[in-house]
Amino acid sequence: MALCAVWMAVSSLPASGPPAAFRAVPQQLVRASSEVVRLAQEAGRAAQRYERGLRVVNDQRSQVRRIAHELHGQRVVSAALRQDAGAVARAQYRTAGFTASGGLAPAEAADPVELLELQAGETDRRERLARMLIEADARSRRLAAEEGASADSYAVVDADVTRMRGEKAELERRLAKARSDLNGMAEASIRSGRCTPVDLDGLQSEIQDNRGSVDRAAEISPSGWTRPLLSYELTAGFGGTGARWSNGHTGQDFAVPIGTPVRAVGAGTVVSIGCGGPFGISMVLRHDGGWHSQYAHLSAPVVPQGRRVRAGEWIGLSGTTGNSTGPHLHLEIRRSAEFGTAVDPVGWLRSRGVDL
Numbered sequence: 001m002a003l004c005a006v007w008m009a010v011s012s013l014p015a016s017g018p019p020a021a022f023r024a025v026p027q028q029l030v031r032a033s034s035e036v037v038r039l040a041q042e043a044g045r046a047a048q049r050y051e052r053g054l055r056v057v058n059d060q061r062s063q064v065r066r067i068a069h070e071l072h073g074q075r076v077v078s079a080a081l082r083q084d085a086g087a088v089a090r091a092q093y094r095t096a097g098f099t100a101s102g103g104l105a106p107a108e109a110a111d112p113v114e115l116l117e118l119q120a121g122e123t124d125r126r127e128r129l130a131r132m133l134i135e136a137d138a139r140s141r142r143l144a145a146e147e148g149a150s151a152d153s154y155a156v157v158d159a160d161v162t163r164m165r166g167e168k169a170e171l172e173r174r175l176a177k178a179r180s181d182l183n184g185m186a187e188a189s190i191r192s193g194r195c196t197p198v199d200l201d202g203l204q205s206e207i208q209d210n211r212g213s214v215d216r217a218a219e220i221s222p223s224g225w226t227r228p229l230l231s232y233e234l235t236a237g238f239g240g241t242g243a244r245w246s247n248g249h250t251g252q253d254f255a256v257p258i259g260t261p262v263r264a265v266g267a268g269t270v271v272s273i274g275c276g277g278p279f280g281i282s283m284v285l286r287h288d289g290g291w292h293s294q295y296a297h298l299s300a301p302v303v304p305q306g307r308r309v310r311a312g313e314w315i316g317l318s319g320t321t322g323n324s325t326g327p328h329l330h331l332e333i334r335r336s337a338e339f340g341t342a343v344d345p346v347g348w349l350r351s352r353g354v355d356l
Contacts, residue, residue, distance in 0.1 A: 029189065032182040033198045033300050033317060036259030039175040046168040053161040060154040067150055071143040078136040084129060179258040179327075186281060186299040186321050195275030197301045221353030225266045226312045228295065228331050232256050234356060235328060238344040250342040251294070251332035252356070258299055258327045260318040264309045265293050265331070265349065273301050279330065280321025285309065292337055296330035297322050 189195050220226045232254040239248050266287050274282035279296035286292050299319025309315055320327045333348045335341040346356050 029182075029185045029300065030198055032178065032185050033259070033302075035178045036175070036182050036299075036317065037261070039171060039178050040257075040259060043168070043171040043175050046164065046171050050161065050164040050168045053157065053164050057154070057157045057161045060150065060157050064147065064150045064154050067143060067147045071140065071147055074136060074140045074143055078133065078140050081129065081133040081136055182299050182317070183258050183319060183321075186319050189300075190276045190280060190321060193275055195273060195281045195301065197273065197304045199302075219354075220311050223352045224311050225349060225352040225354050226263065227349070227354060227356060228263050228265050228329060229254050229256055229260060229318075230263075231260075232329075234346075238342075238346065251296075251330045252345040254318075254329045254331065256318050256327060256329060258317075258319050260329075261314045262295050262298065262316045262318050262329055263312050264315050265333075265354075266291075266311045266352075268293070268309060270301075270303055270305050270307045270309065270315070271337075273305050276322070278323040280324065281316075281319065282322075283316055285315075286337070290336050292334045294330075294332040294334070296332070297324045297328060 233256075234252065235255045236249055236253040238250070238252055264285055266285075268285035268287040270283060271286045271292075272284045274280075274284070274296075279294070281298040281301065282294055282296040283298065283301050284292055284294045295316060297319055298316040298321065301316045303309060303313075303315050318327060318329045331345050333343050333345045335343060349356060
């Protein structure tokens with residue numbers, strides 16, 4: 001992921017209030033931001049439903065195979081028992097040990113069980129063989145019924161999973177388009193110099209409705225700090241060198257899709273919102289003790305300058321604005337408001353009980 005060569009000039013002093021009214025933000029950007037958040041949540045839920053359904057259909061398929069295997073084995077046993085029963089009856093007939101009741105000849109009783117039942121003075125062996133054959137046939141019938149019912153159930157769940165797979169793919173397609181639209185509008189905001197916060201009614205409502213769960217998911221440490229994202233891949237780290245960084249990489253990169261909610265790593269005040277330059281759309285928070293955190297390459301801020309925020313609270317949406325080769329968040333931690341005082345965010349957060 002790309003990072004910035006130098007810090008952009010942003011104010012580190014608290015403002016008296018939001019620089020512009022939320023309603024001044026183009027409605028297309030509001031809708032695009034809301035659509036990304038909404039579709040990302042729907043796509044996530046659809047993926048979870050699909051994964052659960054896939055596990056069910058795999059279990060059902062395994063059950064069908066297991067029953068079919070048992071049925072095949074039972075039919076082999078039944079066939080062997082029937083063959084043994086017929087052989088016993090015919091052998092006793094040939095040796096004059098067979099006496100049929102009612103005058104029936106063995107040839108008239110095609111079923112080996114009937115042959116055994118026709119014999120007068122049945123021995124224990126014949127009784128056991130007949131009983132085993134009857135039980136084996138009954139078990140074969142039960143397994144055949146189970147196989148049919150299981151196959152029907154498999155067909156139903158397989159159809160459900162196929163439908164869920166289609167829904168998931170469609171939501172992912174729509175989400176990809178929404179992210180592309182949001183990125184285009186973020187770039188347009190930078191060109192116009194109007195990177196004012198987006199008041200997402202739906203998003204703000206979601207934040208309010210899930211404040212507790214957001215904090216729990218963010219795993220606030222005992223000292224009051226947390227990760228800036230819930231799910232991510234760490235990429236370029238602090239101190240890295242490369243053509244894009246004139247004096248080394250001053251933060252930590254988190255690879256995430258466009259529109260991923262970005263959270264404040266700790267309680268603080270939004271002291272500036274940047275618009276353009278190497279960091280694209282960015283936000284700077286001031287925390288107790290003089291520490292500052294910056295969140296760069298955003299697609300949109302969602303809280304205004306001057307706002308006091310809590311640890312884990314949503315403050316913006318990730319993007320790929322500014323000096324960036326792909327969607328990611330650049331997090332920087334500074335000892336003070338002065339540029340050039342950055343420290344390693346990974347170690348800094350770890351010392352406060354947060355592992356990335």
